[in-house]
Amino acid sequence: MMTTAPTQGRSGRSARQRLLDAADELFYDEGVHTVGIDRIIERAGVAKASLYNSFGSKEELIEAYLDNRHAGTMARLTDAVQQHTDPVARVYAIFDAQAEMLAQPNFRGCAFISASAEAPPGGAIEHAADSYRADIRNLFTDLVEAAGAPDPATLGRQLHMIYDGAILSAQMDRDPSIAVAARAAVTALLDAALPSGSRRQPQAHPTTPPTKEHS
Incomplete structure (x- = not known):
């Protein structure tokens, strides 16, 4: 799994944590196969590159x-x-x-x-x-x-x-x-x-x- 230095958002959470929090909510409510990465990125409020820098792929997320x-x-x-x-x-x-x-x-x-x-x-x-x-x-x-x-x-x-x-x-x-x-x-x-x-x-x-x- 790819790792980089975390970027802090306004909430104080790293981009990685914000992505994981968004994925936890959306994946659990709607399913991992239904929810696309664009919705997770939007919910997390991070740049698209943050997902690939933090997790490498949707599968790793x-x-x-x-x-x-x-x-x-x-x-x-x-x-x-x-x-x-x-x-x-x-x-x-x-x-x-x-x-x-x-x-x-x-x-x-x-x-x-x-x-x-x-x-x-x-x-x-x-x-x-x-x-x-x-x-x-x-x-x-x-x-x-x-x-x-x-x-x-x-x-x-x-x-x-x-x-x-x-x-x-x-x-x-x-x-x-x-x-x-x-x-x-x-x-x-x-x-x-x-x-x-x-x-x-x-x-x-x-x-x-x-x-x-x-x-």
Whole structure:
């Protein structure tokens, strides 16, 4: 990826950061394949050369956008997990954090699913999505292993499926209260898979959305 000394705009943000902020907003709202570089440049308020000096191409800008989404999601989930010491409560903490995300007015589903929809196989988008999904699945696997699951790889993958399903349902049905059903599914799965001494369910997060809300 090409790098140059950042140019500061009137806002104090570098041209690179302004481009990345504009791409994050437009790519997430409308899709990486729909939004052209001219709209990103216009939204960022920078010269066209700034995009090529900072990222080299639209593909590299998409990579940076997905890397940023990856890092942000993992930081949010890790922070939620670290608020608890009980292994089972840590699993639920991921779904509580997800419930908050689903209830956001600007929620538009999973950035990686959207970007992958029309992406060619084997490209940068596929690699970015694979890396992101592996980190989410490994987080679940590590947590249930700490909780005493006899088959943490299988249970981690099953929890990942519930996590994915909640995102898709909230997006397609425009109903963030699916988080309540997702949490119930997690409880049933953990009750069946974990030793009896590890099954205590923590109190539901108070921000879990109780009613249907357009996202």
